[in-house]
Amino acid sequence: MTRNAMIDEWYPVGLASQRDADGRKTALMGEPIEVRLGEDGNAKVTGGNGRVLPACIRYGHVWASLGDPQKPLFAIPEADQPGRRLVDVGVVRVRCSPLRAVENFLDIAHFPFVHTDILGAEPHTEVQNYKVEIREDDDEVWATQVQFYQPQAAKSAQGGITTQYMYRVPAPTCSILYKTCPPRPGEWDVITLFVQPLAEDLCDVWPWMALFDDETPMTDLIHFQQTIFVQDRSILENQIPGLLPLDPGMEIPTRADLTSVAYRRWLKRHGYTYGAQLVAQ
The missing domain is CATH 3.90.380.10 (Naphthalene 1,2-dioxygenase Alpha Subunit; Chain A, domain 1)
Incomplete structure (x- = not known):
């Protein structure tokens, strides 16, 4: 099925407590991604082609999107x-x-x-x-x-x-x-x-x-x-x-x-x- 309608959503891609400079390889909707500790201390998530993806840390997890999120991550x-x-x-x-x-x-x-x-x-x-x-x-x-x-x-x-x-x-x-x-x-x-x-x-x-x-x-x-x-x-x-x-x-x-x-x-x-x-x- 198409993923187009879902690429602008936020998704969990790892625990915030486990991010490090070496990075963790995983995937998101079929695309290889890597989650690592950024130089500024935040999370850095990159796609398969090396592009930097939107990312944030909330609720103990790193969140990322393959697209362009139109709203912040939902509130709890x-x-x-x-x-x-x-x-x-x-x-x-x-x-x-x-x-x-x-x-x-x-x-x-x-x-x-x-x-x-x-x-x-x-x-x-x-x-x-x-x-x-x-x-x-x-x-x-x-x-x-x-x-x-x-x-x-x-x-x-x-x-x-x-x-x-x-x-x-x-x-x-x-x-x-x-x-x-x-x-x-x-x-x-x-x-x-x-x-x-x-x-x-x-x-x-x-x-x-x-x-x-x-x-x-x-x-x-x-x-x-x-x-x-x-x-x-x-x-x-x-x-x-x-x-x-x-x-x-x-x-x-x-x-x-x-x-x-x-x-x-x-x-x-x-x-x-x-x-x-x-x-x-």
Whole structure:
């Protein structure tokens, strides 16, 4: 599929803490790139032909674009909130469409079956009614009023609770989850999925979190989130078709899929089709 509509977007290309003068070779939408520490101390990202790409550092990661971004990287206000622990989870390589990776993150119904006894458990399998909208002012997909019973909603959780959720899609390969913060009622834990599209069927996934949790060791926080995503990886790598279908007739949605339907509609509206399948084959 064409990548033209997506080249002006920002994408994660590495951890800010791991940039060095020697550089790290990777790829972005099929183009070889190199991420290194610039002479000014910032990140320097170069394309395959040596051209310097737009780059910035935010949310623990280096971000770059193959084109000319028309707006700054999306805001996550909680990243600057005092008292939060900012967690760089690392990277997981997944042989799937980058759009599939985001859509899976938005899926609530799989919790009891894929993340059994952690994010869900039988017989608590029903997805309650929730609200989904494309917020035109911000041009983002939002799902609100989501709730689900979880045996262990977070590493800091003590026993099962009914967890409140909000999902936000501010960019084609990024999603942000706001969920109940067990140690601090009234606040939201923030868990993100930043996806680097290496190719249409291959991606690096960079989870990142902003949490209120003063007790759990950092290693345990990272391990907990990595465990969740590794459980997802086998599902993602075996989905058929491999690319994300944007034709409404190719997969039959249910009530639990409302966020996915809105996400696909939003992608199609903008022509974000790198990693997508437009028509049935």
